[in-house]
Amino acid sequence: MIRSVLFLFLLVFYLLPFQGLITAPVLAITAEEQLADPDLEYRARGLSKQLRCLVCQNQSIDDSDADLAKDLRAEVRAQILAGADDKTILTNLQERYGDYVLLKPPVSLATTLLWATPILTLILGAGLILLARRRKNAPAPPPDRPETSPDTQEAKSEAQSPPPFSLPIFIGIGGICIAGAASLYWFVLGTPHLPAQPLSSRTAEISQTTGAAQKQLQARQEAYEAARENSQKQPENIGAWLSLALASAELGKTAEELAALRTALRLGKGDIAIKSMLAEALTRAADGQVIPEARQLVAETLQENPREPRALFLSGLALMDDGDYQGALDKWGYLVEISPVDAPWLAMVATNMQQAAKKAGIEATSLPALSEQTLAEAAQMSAEERTQMIEGMVEQLYQRLQGNPQDAPGWQRLARAYEVLEQPEQALEAWLRASEVGTNDLKLQIEVLERLMEAGRDEKKSVQIAKQAQAPLARARAIQKDNPEFLFFAGHFARLAGDIETAQQSWQSLLKSLPPESETARLLQAELDKLAP
Amino acid sequence: MARSITHFLPLILFAILAVIAAIALVMTLSGERKISELPSALIGKPVPVTELPSLTDAQAFVKIDGTGNAPYMVNFFASWCAPCRAEAPALAILAKEIDIIGIAYKDKPEDSRKFLADFGNPYARIGIDNAGNAGLDWGVYGVPETYIISADGIVLKRHAGPIDGDNLRKIFLPFIASLKAQ
Numbered sequence: 001m002i003r004s005v006l007f008l009f010l011l012v013f014y015l016l017p018f019q020g021l022i023t024a025p026v027l028a029i030t031a032e033e034q035l036a037d038p039d040l041e042y043r044a045r046g047l048s049k050q051l052r053c054l055v056c057q058n059q060s061i062d063d064s065d066a067d068l069a070k071d072l073r074a075e076v077r078a079q080i081l082a083g084a085d086d087k088t089i090l091t092n093l094q095e096r097y098g099d100y101v102l103l104k105p106p107v108s109l110a111t112t113l114l115w116a117t118p119i120l121t122l123i124l125g126a127g128l129i130l131l132a133r134r135r136k137n138a139p140a141p142p143p144d145r146p147e148t149s150p151d152t153q154e155a156k157s158e159a160q161s162p163p164p165f166s167l168p169i170f171i172g173i174g175g176i177c178i179a180g181a182a183s184l185y186w187f188v189l190g191t192p193h194l195p196a197q198p199l200s201s202r203t204a205e206i207s208q209t210t211g212a213a214q215k216q217l218q219a220r221q222e223a224y225e226a227a228r229e230n231s232q233k234q235p236e237n238i239g240a241w242l243s244l245a246l247a248s249a250e251l252g253k254t255a256e257e258l259a260a261l262r263t264a265l266r267l268g269k270g271d272i273a274i275k276s277m278l279a280e281a282l283t284r285a286a287d288g289q290v291i292p293e294a295r296q297l298v299a300e301t302l303q304e305n306p307r308e309p310r311a312l313f314l315s316g317l318a319l320m321d322d323g324d325y326q327g328a329l330d331k332w333g334y335l336v337e338i339s340p341v342d343a344p345w346l347a348m349v350a351t352n353m354q355q356a357a358k359k360a361g362i363e364a365t366s367l368p369a370l371s372e373q374t375l376a377e378a379a380q381m382s383a384e385e386r387t388q389m390i391e392g393m394v395e396q397l398y399q400r401l402q403g404n405p406q407d408a409p410g411w412q413r414l415a416r417a418y419e420v421l422e423q424p425e426q427a428l429e430a431w432l433r434a435s436e437v438g439t440n441d442l443k444l445q446i447e448v449l450e451r452l453m454e455a456g457r458d459e460k461k462s463v464q465i466a467k468q469a470q471a472p473l474a475r476a477r478a479i480q481k482d483n484p485e486f487l488f489f490a491g492h493f494a495r496l497a498g499d500i501e502t503a504q505q506s507w508q509s510l511l512k513s514l515p516p517e518s519e520t521a522r523l524l525q526a527e528l529d530k531l532a533p
Numbered sequence: 534m535a536r537s538i539t540h541f542l543p544l545i546l547f548a549i550l551a552v553i554a555a556i557a558l559v560m561t562l563s564g565e566r567k568i569s570e571l572p573s574a575l576i577g578k579p580v581p582v583t584e585l586p587s588l589t590d591a592q593a594f595v596k597i598d599g600t601g602n603a604p605y606m607v608n609f610f611a612s613w614c615a616p617c618r619a620e621a622p623a624l625a626i627l628a629k630e631i632d633i634i635g636i637a638y639k640d641k642p643e644d645s646r647k648f649l650a651d652f653g654n655p656y657a658r659i660g661i662d663n664a665g666n667a668g669l670d671w672g673v674y675g676v677p678e679t680y681i682i683s684a685d686g687i688v689l690k691r692h693a694g695p696i697d698g699d700n701l702r703k704i705f706l707p708f709i710a711s712l713k714a715q
Contacts, residue, residue: 054674067639068674071665096581096672098574131539173544177551258651287619289697292653321622321698 029062033070035077044077047086051076051093052103060103220250231260238267238274245277254285272301276310283314290318307338309345316352325360329353341393341417390421401433408438415451428455435472442483445476449489456496466497484513500531507531573691574672580607580686581670585660588637588645595660597634599686604712605632607680608656609668611640612648614676616695621652623696623705628655630709631681635659638668638676681708 029048035041048062053069061069061076072093079089093101105111224247231240245260261278268274279297283290290298295318301311316331332353339346394417401410411434418427428451435448449472456465473493476486491506507528514521575581580597587593597607608624610617624633635656637645642661649656662668671680674693681690689712696705 067665071669075669095574095578096670097674098672128542170543173547177547285618286621286652287615289619289622291618291621292625293651323698323702 029073033073033077035080040077040080043086044073044080047076047080047089048073050090050103052101054097054101217251220247223247224251224253231263235263236267238264238271241267242274242277245281249281249284254281257281258285270300272304272308272311276301276308276314279314280310283317288317290314290321294318309335309339309343313345313349313352316349316356320352320356320359325356328356329360332356340413341390341397342420390417394418394421405433406437408434408441408444411437412444412447424455428452432468432472435475439475440479442476442479442486445472445479446483446485446489448472449476449485449493453489453492456493462496466493469493469496482509482513484510487513495531504528504531573688575680575688576691578688580680580682580688581667583636583660583667583670585636585662585667588635588642588659588661595634595658597660597682601682601684601686603632604681604683604689604709605634605657607634607636607671607682609636609638609662609671609673609676609678610645610648611638611676612644613640617648617677618652619697620677620695621655623698623701624655625653626701627696627705627709628657630706630713632657636662636667638662638673639665681705681712683712 029045035044045062049060051061051072053059053061053064053066053072055066055068056064059069061072075093076089079092084092090102094106099105099108099111105114107115224244227240227244227247231237231244234240241260241264245257245264248254248257248260258278258281261274261281265271265274265278275297279290279294279301282294282297286294294314298311298314298318301308302315305311312331312335316328316335319325319328319331332349336346336349336353339349394414397410397414397417401407401414404410411430415427415430415434418424418430431448431451435445438444449469452465452469452472456462456469469489470493473486473490476483477490480486487506487510491503491510494500494502494506507524511521511524511528514524579599583595583597585595587595606627627633633656635658637659639662640648641663645659645661649659660667665673671678677695679692679696680688683689690704690708692700692704
């Protein structure tokens with residue numbers, strides 16, 4: 001048994017050098033690098049094999065394809081041509097890059113242990129073997145030896161006991177250690193919640209994902225090319241440049257994205273939406289650091305619109321960079337407060353807030369409501385759990401609005417949350433409450449009317465909906481009675497209620513405000529013709 | 534009981550080795566011990582005297598040697614290097630404290646200029662090291678790399694990789710402040 005294990009070891013060790021021959025790597029060195037004189041080239045190759053590539057760290061510069069290795073090979077050859085001897089060349093490089101550049105470390109005080117280890121191991125091993133043999137071959141040790149008892153009975157039993165380092169014990173301890181180390185490693189780096197999966201289905205999944213990824217990449221490439229062509233055809237069209245920026249961003253073409261955004265910003269005469277997009281792109285290009293130019297853009301954006309979500313997020317990030325964690329938390333807290341419940345950036349903001357809180361050493365409980373871990377967790381939740389969490393938050397919002405029913409944006413947020421939860425009736429009710437409170441907000445009234453129109457498609461409800469629409473219509477009329485959108489809805493709901501005369505009146509006046517040849521005007525005329533008895 | 538000690542000797546030796554290995558593993562996993570970080574051979578030695586064409590003035594040269602009258606920094610950068618973009622804000626802050634000499638490592642001059650226009654120019658002077666020879670003299674193995682040099686031209690500190698907010702506050706700013714205090 002021991003013999004066969006030993007034989008296996010020997011086999012493995014003797015095969016190692018041959019394995020290097022079998023899988024000899026393709027030469028990294030190229031023909032033009034080589035010196036014309038074969039003797040000098042032989043010297044250069046020899047030196048290259050002794051020098052470590054500092055980028056790969058486990059290859060010699062002779063083996064490495066890294067740029068730095070190529071430079072070092074050229075340097076070695078230049079010094080050879082200049083007439084330096086091998087030792088000088090190695091010393092020169094050692095002075096610049098340190099001992100580490102030499103694959104064979106020099107003997108120095110710091111490397112004593114390294115060089116002495118093999119000898120120490122040999123001595124230790126020899127000592128242990130000698131000790132074991134002496135014990136085995138000495139059935140009755142002299143009584144004056146300190147480590148044995150004077151009792152010969154005991155000495156005899158000791159001689160018969162197996163040597164202290166028997167193979168089974170070694171294998172046993174080794175096995176336990178390996179198993180322990182493996183489980184430790186797995187608990188640190190493993191993923192216990194992932195179910196086991198057979199290899200065949202895993203490879204199938206991988207090839208499927210790579211296939212999908214390739215398709216996606218191709219689609220993005222096509223979109224990018226189309227966008228680029230479009231922007232060249234219409235160099236004055238902001239939309240074309242913005243879509244080019246978007247397409248470049250998806251392909252990771254940062255420079256193009258930045259250029260496109262700058263053009264769009266110039267065309268848009270400093271529009272803040274584009275400013276904040278550019279600031280975001282600059283930040284992405286700088287690996288998440290908010291560079292001075294981006295800071296400037298963010299400041300300009302916030303000056304014009306203090307509620308711009310992108311700029312708010314970036315200004316928090318800039319504060320984070322500066323180490324002002326509390327400031328960052330305040331900014332992001334405000335952003336969470338003004339964002340709709342289903343805003344796509346909330347999970348990201350929450351993650352960032354958690355980091356900031358951790359760095360600042362602030363307890364999570366003092367974070368503003370609706371943020372903290374809940375939203376970060378939402379990203380990892382199943383759809384069901386997420387719905388449940390949103391429901392809880394909606395309930396909270398609802399309770400708060402009961403106490404403060406004058407909060408029109410609050411009702412709006414609640415309505416949108418109900419829409420996300422696919423509870424249309426509650427959503428409509430919240431919209432109507434918002435309409436009641438936000439009496440001077442035309443945009444809100446129009447939005448409510450849109451929802452009512454949607455709900456009115458159900459014929460069973462249409463009469464009731466037409467009634468419910470009267471109040472928002474009256475409010476919209478009070479704000480701006482010739483608003484085209486208001487006129488459209490006024491006509492629509494009048495028709496729904498069967499009041500043909502009012503419908504005709506409203507749409508006639510809407511028709512007057514439309515350009516006569518437009519598509520909308522044509523459609524409206526068609527509807528009007530249908531109204532006529 | 535000397536006998537029992539020799540009996541457990543292998544186990545004791547193994548335990549010592551295991552503890553050393555465990556400490557190394559924990560330090561590596563926690564990021565405290567960086568296995569790829571290399572020591573610099575230049576620390577405490579005079580700067581490699583370097584003379585490079587200037588990026589900003591086609592006629593002039595940028596010379597780095599020990600004849601300055603204040604400590605300064607040397608920063609190897611390149612437009613193709615993403616971490617160099619990341620350290621732009623940190624360099625902008627450092628530029629207020631100390632002169633920084635930039636060396637555009639293996640970069641086309643027009644690309645370097647565009648990079649500086651995009652991400653800000655924190656440098657007092659900039660040399661062009663198109664072939665990477667200055668990099669070889671300094672022992673650079675990847676950009677960005679930053680050196681702090683005393684007024685009499687001794688390399689005091691070397692930092693490989695980008696300077697982020699963390700090591701800006703923890704290493705660079707305190708170190709420069711202590712240099713100034715001397």
